[in-house]
Amino acid sequence: MDKRPCNSSQDPEVRKGPWTMEEDLILINYIANHGEGVWNSLAKAAGLKRTGKSCRLRWLNYLRPDVRRGNITPEEQLLIMELHAKWGNRWSKIAKHLPGRTDNEIKNFWRTRIQKHIKQAENFQQQSTSTSDQMNDHHHHQASTSQMSTTMAHEPIGSSTYSPPSYQGTLDPFIPTTQFPTFPTDQSASNCCPTNDNNYWSMEDIWSL
DNA sequence: AAGCCGCGCAACCGCCTGACT
DNA sequence: AAGTCAGGCGGTTGCGCGGCT
Numbered sequence: 001m002d003k004r005p006c007n008s009s010q011d012p013e014v015r016k017g018p019w020t021m022e023e024d025l026i027l028i029n030y031i032a033n034h035g036e037g038v039w040n041s042l043a044k045a046a047g048l049k050r051t052g053k054s055c056r057l058r059w060l061n062y063l064r065p066d067v068r069r070g071n072i073t074p075e076e077q078l079l080i081m082e083l084h085a086k087w088g089n090r091w092s093k094i095a096k097h098l099p100g101r102t103d104n105e106i107k108n109f110w111r112t113r114i115q116k117h118i119k120q121a122e123n124f125q126q127q128s129t130s131t132s133d134q135m136n137d138h139h140h141h142q143a144s145t146s147q148m149s150t151t152m153a154h155e156p157i158g159s160s161t162y163s164p165p166s167y168q169g170t171l172d173p174f175i176p177t178t179q180f181p182t183f184p185t186d187q188s189a190s191n192c193c194p195t196n197d198n199n200y201w202s203m204e205d206i207w208s209l
Numbered sequence: 210a211a212g213c214c215g216c217g218c219a220a221c222c223g224c225c226t227g228a229c230t
Numbered sequence: 231a232a233g234t235c236a237g238g239c240g241g242t243t244g245c246g247c248g249g250c251t
């Protein structure tokens with residue numbers, strides 16, 4: 001365990017911060033020749049002045065040949081939201097269902113995009129329904145949790161019935177198409193579909209879940 | 210044109226867990 | 231059984247960049 005004060009931070013031999021191209025090449029070449037192994041010894045053997053953790057992270061999140069970065073598709077967004085509703089902030093678990101995507105990227109995506117919209121939706125909800133608190137009766141009281149992610153995270157939405165909001169009329173949707181595409185893979189979604197004709201999810205739809 | 214501000218992302222940190230001795 | 235080590239994970243931070251004033 002590394003519960004002791006981080007030695008690496010005290011060791012002047014250990015580099016930190018952004019990786020240089022030379023370091024990347026060293027790591028790539030070493031793994032190409034020797035494969036992945038014990039990361040600490042790999043870092044030493046490769047001559048990198050980095051911790052094993054740093055090497056591992058760099059490899060998994062950036063250098064791996066099969067890693068995909070950027071351009072998260074609407075389908076992937078939906079999948080992320082669905083899986084997050086199921087599992088909460090289990091980023092690595094979610095990432096396993098998105099080939100080529102890393103937990104770090106999904107985590108960043110969630111925090112910077114989705115969570116922002118959720119908070120905006122929450123604010124709108126508070127403004128528009130401030131007099132109707134009973135809506136939350138069948139909702140968990142843990143909505144007071146500081147992070148929306150944890151709110152949703154521990155919500156046992158029993159059968160993957162999480163459905164993405166559209167925030168129509170209140171927010172600019174984060175999907176460029178301005179609406180969520182239909183998501184035919186989830187039969188349960190049809191049970192709680194938006195009741196209006198335009199396939200948008202109103203806040204009522206969301207909260208009624 | 211310059212400064213400010215917010216966003217997105219890479220990387221680090223601390224904790225947990227399982228394997229091994 | 232207890233201690234150590236390495237890997238894995240989620241949370242957080244720092245910085246570069248682009249847009250705005």
